[in-house]
Amino acid sequence: MHVKSTLILSTALAGMAFPATAQEVNVVSWGGAYEKSQVEAYNKPFAEETGVKVNMIAADNPATPLKAQVEAGNVTGDVFDIEVSDAIRLCDEGALVEIDPASLPAAPDGTAATEDFVDGALLDCAVANIVWGTVISYNTTKFEGDAPTSAVDFFDTETFPGKRGLPKNPKRTLYLALIADGVAAADVYDELGSDEGVERAFAKLDTIKDDVVWWEAGAQPVQLLADGEVSMTTVYNGRIFDAMVAEGQPFEVIWDGQYMDMDMFVIPKGAPNPEAAMDYLKFATDTQRLADQAKYIAYGPARKSSADLVGLYQDGETEMAPHMPTSPEALENAVMDDPEFWADHDAELSERFNAWLAAS
Template sequence: PPAPAPTTAVETVPKPVEAKPAEIKPVEPAKTVEPPKTRELRVAIFSGAYRKAQERAILKPFESKSGLPLVILSSEMPREKLLEALKAEKPAWDVADVPLPIAEAACQKGLLVAIDPQKLAAASDGKSAKDDFIEGALTRCGVASVAWSSVVVFERPGARKPEPKKLEDVFDVAKFPGNRALPPGPHYVLEVALLADGVAPAEVYKQLGTEEGLARAFKKLDQIKDHIVWWDKQQGAFELLRAKRATFALAFNGRAFQESALSPRTLGVIYDGQVLRLNAWVVPKASQRIKEAQELVAFATEPARLAAQASEFPYGPTRRSAISLVGLHPALKTDMKPHLPTAPEYLAGALRFDTEFWAANEARLKERFLAWRSGG
């Protein structure tokens, strides 16, 4: 709870008996006493297995190193609430891990502390942080530390049958029969359709912004329309795969790893045509612990810290030098490098999800997509 507002104590001086007015000294109010500041650093992060990996690899080691107690809160909330929280005069957080588009929007509104790349750790070979981060990870007010993505999960066909290797295989019903489990809205589905049709990642959103490009996406989806089953929650995609009611599923790489790691003989993952999203560390300008918050951001984005986190959960480090440091999963003893969206072999053909495009075109494309789904 916020500390109570300080009160101003006023010293009163009794009037001397028969004293002349000139002899009475004016009374000065006592100076306002600031309440003692807590030493806690309030950190807002996401939930689930990602949170656990973050706590073990980054937050607990930082707490031990700095001696600063951390209070862990949640940054998992809708966009507008996130922006409100960052805008507060007395923010509930001193530092937060948020989607990169939120960081960019809050920065434009003047709500965040600017990032100085020179204060971020260099790579072990001496390369500066600025040169070590992947393109787009360092912004004016945010340091994107991890990337996650949409991927294709498939049921392994068995040793005697060919195994799918690329996104185009999802659209080849003759070679790979069975249903395709897809999310119910246009996000990711339209992008994947154009990528599978040969559109370069840099051109996907330009195409989706035109009638010709949108028609091209729907024409590609028509190839599998009779073989689509829709999932409402991501878990439903894996239930369909396990029940053999789908051959392929469009899902997200964190859950895809967890499911495929539990069933490596039956499930595989295709990173070709992945749609990439980033999470970034930010510091609210109104924080009372800006210096300490910046120290945490610098610590959290050291290559060794990012590698330790990725060794537990497969959100890809955004620093190139961190990839080679990623090791075995502590429980599964699985090499985590092949499961990272930012591995060089996957990153080259990846598409960055464009939040601004969807904000401007959501209503139109959702209407068209739902009409196509219903047979229009």
């Protein structure tokens, strides 16, 4: 499958220069199934190709040790996997190495990396590897007859009865209320940037407030569905995929109103193995490696050229393409996270959201 593309990539990689100045590289990521996907898709082939050992270090949020190490002047990590907002902030603070996008590998057909990565995936100091989403999921055993299909249905507790699970934060809650109220995904931030739009979002949330079970950790919504405490919830797409496919839970995903975000690789200033770190970053974000990662977890590659190379899940049976947050269906009415918007509005919207939660 995809032999031609794979051969082109292998040839391109064979021509890349990997300096032998470092015998190891320290990569700090998030642990769990996500870390496993990176070990299999990136670390093992990189070590085989270069002879450089990859040490994987897990952190609850890799941006935290990165910042602490830079401030202490004692940097031990070489590559960190962090969220977009942290990448922007740390770059602005001068903690990260700038990355020339022209130095990144081209797509197999020669398309430059600057044209091949999805919008927002290349920053001054960061390169995205995955796109992930917050989606709606429901328990199929809770509904007889017609099943829910949209964000509108999530807010329709009369037609589709049962409790709803929502995260206890404004970023991944207010947008969904607006979409359910008829706002196009492309217009969500314009609405949230206005007093009228904020009022509109809270008015829509009011309609289900008494039926909401609030969650704060990523494992909670899956458990809420499994325990029957809610009939529908928003949830991270990778976690619900694992529940559906790996565990056989009777859940389905609704892509309408998906909230998308990315994870990014960065290199801190003062990294102990800077050349090996840059080699690893380039290797791990080429077309084939990003496609390979999708064999282990349902997160979308950050490069367009990776899409056609996404194959089967590690079970050898499940086609991964339909489960990608970057699939055509998933992108139809998706909202991409806007770190700059939230840098400007997070404090005020969080204050308003918390006051709304506390009100009877």
